[in-house]
Amino acid sequence: MTTDRPAPTPDTPSGAAGGTDTDARSLGRVTIATLIAAASGYLVLLLAARHLGAIGYGVFAVFWAAYGLVTGAQNGQLQETTRAVRATSDGTVRSRPILVNVGIGVGLAALVAATSPLWSGEVFTDERWLSVALLAVGVASFAVYAHLCGALSGMLSWSSFAVLLSVDALIRLAGAVIAVAAGLGTTAFLIITVIGSVSWCLLLLGSSAARRAVGVGGDVPPRRLTANTLTAMAAAAASAVLVMGFPVLINLTANLRGTPDADEARLIGALILAVTLTRAPLLVPLNSFQGVLISRFVDRRDRRIAALIAPLGIVGVIGGVGIVAAWAVGPWLLRSIFGADFDLDGYVVALLTAGATCLALLTVTGAAAIAAGAHRWYAAGWWVATLVAVGMLLIPADVEVRTCVALVVGPLVGLGVHVVGVLRRPAA
Template sequence: MLATAVAGILGYAVQVLAPALLVDRGTYIAFSVLWSAVYLCGSAMSGVQQEISRAVHPALERIVDSPLRSFTWGAGIVAVLIGLLTGAGLALSVVPGDLMALSGAVGIALVGYLITTVLTGVLYGLALWRQVAALVILDATLRAAALTLAFAFQMPIEVLALVISFPFVLAPAAVWLIVRSRITGGHILDVSFMELVGNILRTVAAAACMGAMISGLPLLIGLTKGSSAEAVLGAVILAITLTRAPIVVPVIALQSFLISAIFRGRPHPAPRIVVRLLLLALVGIVVLAGLASLIGPWIIQLVSAGRFEVSPGMMAIIVLSGGLVAIMCISGPALIAARRHTANLIGWAVAAALTMLCLLFPLEILLKVSIAIVVPAIAGISVHLVSLLRRTGTA
């Protein structure tokens, strides 16, 4: 919890400093879209961490070879290719910058993110909490410190891309040197290699849909903005980034902990408990949305030095939507722990598809964004709840 809080604060600080220190509005938007794209892909790979956290258990005797090694090599090649293509696509469309530099930076980010998720998943499965905390804090600290310097010196987008990427490689490498002797041969999986791959494909697909609704939302808005004014677009992206992060990011960071330490091995929850938790969460969300409508517009003006403005109503809607997505980030791990990977995937897929569909509506940007961040989350929660309330089945 402490590590998650520290990482969340550092990540939030980056989002606050970006509009404050990057004086060029175009550079800020390019950075936001790049950050969104990297963490959209990273969010998809969090599905790897979730399934490994569920499947890994301490071994009673030393294991000579682990299926995770073969999986990591194969997945690493795929991650590099996706990173190169993603970076090139961004350079050719919405992020003005050198194609080779952006491609290389995103490729480094994704393979590093994969290594981080595999290592963290094993640590979660073995309940090595201090080592998990060290990795989480080190990654966030390196990135926040380097980006602060890059912002201060007004570095170009290519440099910002590299600064985002390298901590994903440096942090797991440092922690691996410390934990290698403890985890090499010291863990076992409760599924075969093919079952592991099948489960990971479903959790990755679900996590990709989750990422599209969270980290990828600024990217999706940027791609569907139409002729919206730059000031309106920047204000919406900044408001979503700053107000949703304190609600959603901590829950996302705790998903593997929820799987390995809370939900795994527990009986199916009673329907009244699920409904009670949902009602309590909704009350909390409504209260936060009310507070956001009162102080949110002032905060947006403050951190952007008056360049961006957002209405109280829009602030309330954004916070409400963040709470709804956070609920899905709890119901999803509960389904994974119960090995209901397909139900988890369907819920996120329905929500993500509706998000993209709503953003394609030929409406004014504030109206269509409001619809796209609320209605799909409600649909996804409904799918998850139906499966959670069923006492039978393993879908």
């Protein structure tokens, strides 16, 4: 499946010569894999909407969101595994991250199953117990997937990482195409949601680098690795709330002021769509490059601020170009593609793009905090950003002003927390 150069074994340094895969071609594969993953996700949603109809799609979309929220928190496993594996470049192995990650995955699956009587009836209106079972199995499998992503990133085995990312997305897309062609219903799409996470099974069969990544070592003892991973997951949960759950926050805070009238409801719908569209160009690829960023920052942990300048600058420049473009053509694109109901002023679309840029900058500083071992500062930055954003949504102003201010101010405050945490950590 892949032809990576030799990767480090569990008993050799992760950064050893010959165990890396860092040329431009390999990182280009990660970029292509990111685009495949993003396009596949959108196509699955499109196929589901057209095939299932509004009612069936509603059932599927709720489960898709629930699975995304939990696995969004599990991205903390990927982040800490990347840091722990990359930091063993001195050859010191104190733990096996696979054991910690599998333990967390099984524990999370058991928690989902045990607590499901308390919440599943409110969340899953149809296919309730199948949804609970699939969610439990899915998060357990995703723990292994997250481990492999993190281990391969820490080993700088980007070709295998790119294959894993692509296969995960393409399995779901292939399943959706088969379900539509065979006339299958909602149940099939629920299974499709979680089935991609078994891509690690296929990778283990075809990649020797992936098989070595299963047992690769970490730089801290198991207890500390577990604590670090859980802290990273807590931060990733805040990230999932701020990124994936922000449309829900807009609705909730708007409803606190009373039921919106027809004009405000239309405006809220347009804002939610615009928030989603303005984020995708920056956040989708950046999230896939988390392992790349963390590995970079670990390798440069003696000059952390200098290492931050380049990625922050790149994100800032791309975001700046996006802000100008959003102001100039954003409203026209929204009206032309989605209809006259999705009408927003140019400054609103530009500020939403600025908010997406601030979230991207927060993601970069978060990777630096993880790499520096400042896990509590990392979690604090994301939670502070989320709480400040919620607070900004409650200020006395129009909904578009509240939304734009929340998306800019919240992440910038969280970014400041991350930078303080990075500066306070002594260089290893």
